[in-house]
Amino acid sequence: GDVVLTTPLLETLRARYPDAHIAYLGEKEAVSLLENHPCVDEIIPFDFSRPVWLEQPRVMWALRRGRSMEHIQALLDAGAQAEGAYKRALLFGLTQIAALLPPEDHRIRALVLFNPVTDTAKFGYGPEASPVQHVTKGAPPAILFHGTADTTVPILDAEAFCQRLEAVGSRCELVPYPGQTHGFFNLAREEGRFYPDTVARAEAFLRSLRLIN
Numbered sequence: 001g002d003v004v005l006t007t008p009l010l011e012t013l014r015a016r017y018p019d020a021h022i023a024y025l026g027e028k029e030a031v032s033l034l035e036n037h038p039c040v041d042e043i044i045p046f047d048f049s050r051p052v053w054l055e056q057p058r059v060m061w062a063l064r065r066g067r068s069m070e071h072i073q074a075l076l077d078a079g080a081q082a083e084g085a086y087k088r089a090l091l092f093g094l095t096q097i098a099a100l101l102p103p104e105d106h107r108i109r110a111l112v113l114f115n116p117v118t119d120t121a122k123f124g125y126g127p128e129a130s131p132v133q134h135v136t137k138g139a140p141p142a143i144l145f146h147g148t149a150d151t152t153v154p155i156l157d158a159e160a161f162c163q164r165l166e167a168v169g170s171r172c173e174l175v176p177y178p179g180q181t182h183g184f185f186n187l188a189r190e191e192g193r194f195y196p197d198t199v200a201r202a203e204a205f206l207r208s209l210r211l212i213n
Contacts, residue, residue, distance in 0.1 A: 002030070003026060003030045003031060003033050003034065004033065007034075007037070007039075010022065010024075010034075010037065010039040010040060011039055013039065014038075014039040021041045021042065022039060022040055022041050022042070023040075023041060023042040023043070023044055024040050024042070024043050024044065025044040025046060025059070026043075026044075026045070026046065027045070027046055027048060028045035028046060028047045028048070028049075031043050031044075031045050032045070044059060046059055050124070058120070058125055058128070058129040107140070108140045109140055109209065109211055110140050110141050110142070110143075110205070110206060110209055110211055111140055111141070111142035111143070112142075112143055112202045112205065112206070113142060113143065113144045113145070113158075114144075114145050114185055114198065115144075115145065115146050115147065115150055115152070115153050115158070115182055115183065115184075115185075116131070116144065116153070116158070116161075117131075117153055117157075118130065118131045118132045118153075118157050118158065118160070118161040119131075119132050119133075119157050119160070119161075122157075131161065132157070132160060132161050132164055135161070135164040135165055135167075135168060135170075136168060137168045137169060138168075138170075139165055139168055139170045140170065141165075141170055141171035141172065141205075141209060142161075142162070142165055142170070142171070142172045142173070143172075143173040143174075143175065143201065143202060143205040144158045144161070144162065144172070144173070144174045144175065145175050145177065145185055145198045145201070145202075146158040146174065146175070146176055146177065147176075147177045147179070147180030147181050147182065147184045148176050148177065148178050148179060148180065149179050149180055149181050150180070150181055150182045150184075151181065151182070152181075152182035153182060155176060158174055159174060162174045173205065175198075175201060177194060180194070185198045
């Protein structure tokens with residue numbers, strides 16, 4: 001019902017700003033009603049049935065395309081008035097992610113990755129959320145720490161990510177830990193024995209790039 005009630009606003013926005021790109025962010029099932037709507041250029045669905053930790057970054061990156069951080073912050077601040085504590089919490093989480101994203105002209109100098117999810121397609125998401133699909137020439141150097149017995153994120157994914165980086169001329173170091181599972185590097189796991197090793201290797205990697213002293 002809320003989506004239907006906003007359609008007059010969409011028509012007003014299109015009439016007032018005929019050249020504007022109008023994107024509609026909303027609950028997946030609800031915003032499907034706006035498919036092929038003449039006043040909507042883009043639909044950004046938020047799937048409330050998915051884990052929040054996966055859905056928030058996906059939506060944030062979708063919002064990021066072609067928009068300034070000031071624009072995104074204003075959009076999310078307005079959206080925080082949404083009904084329902086759960087939905088407000090999700091939108092608040094998006095504002096936190098927005099605050100962490102670098103400005104558009106900022107280049108990431110290096111990646112230090114701990115058993116990272118590099119291919120989100122295996123979690124039911126499209127290529128727009130998969131880091132492995134966004135590796136291009138000039139990508140930053142990376143170091144990856146990964147357990148060979150990781151069943152949550154197979155080490156084959158890390159190997160594929162490294163191969164993609166190397167294919168475009170970027171440096172990539174994959175450090176395998178035989179027999180270790182997902183999250184092995186945490187201080188509370190394995191009596192903390194892998195924590196100092198991964199931290200030391202990460203520091204050495206950053207020093208080799210002259211990013212830290």
